[in-house]
């Protein structure tokens with residue numbers, strides 16, 4: 620199952636980008652034997668600053684056809700890491716080819732796009748900057764793959 624992160628904003632060379640690269644390499648390496656990956660990032664930007672309504676069609680174009688859509692949203696479902704791992708495993712076992720996690724920009728994700736989502740995941744009620752959500756999601760994907768692989772990265 621290919622995993623896509625479709626996000627508003629372009630990340631330049633930064634500590635966040637280094638972390639994302641590291642976690643996505645680890646996710647790909649761990650996920651390969653599990654039928655998970657590769658993890659790819661699709662960045663979109665509305666140069667005119669048109670906000671969420673202008674970003675929505677760009678995000679929709681970045682989402683692969685037929686992908687399961689999971690929006691990242693503080694109003695979404697809060698999950699434990701093991702439950703998130705189970706969910707990824709379930710989507711894979713259902714034969715999903717692509718899953719796309721969507722991260723909005725400063726205004727969030729357009730309601731029309733949110734309505735099309737199959738799932739919505741929250742990292743808590745606080746609002747996080749979109750680049751940190753990208754880092755956190757990459758880490759949680761790697762953590763989920765580690766849990767499914769039975770490796771000791773995740774400890775409680």
Ligand SMILES: C[S@@+](CC[C@H](N)C(=O)[O-])C[C@H]1O[C@@H](n2cnc3c(N)ncnc32)[C@H](O)[C@@H]1O
Nearest residue numbers: 691692693722723726727741742743745746747
């Ligand atoms: C700065 S936030 C925008 C918040 C905006 N007020 C809204 O209504 O969504 C940018 C993006 O980061 C993601 N995000 C921020 N906080 C989050 C959280 N707690 N859980 C999941 N995603 C979050 C969402 O995709 C959001 O669209």
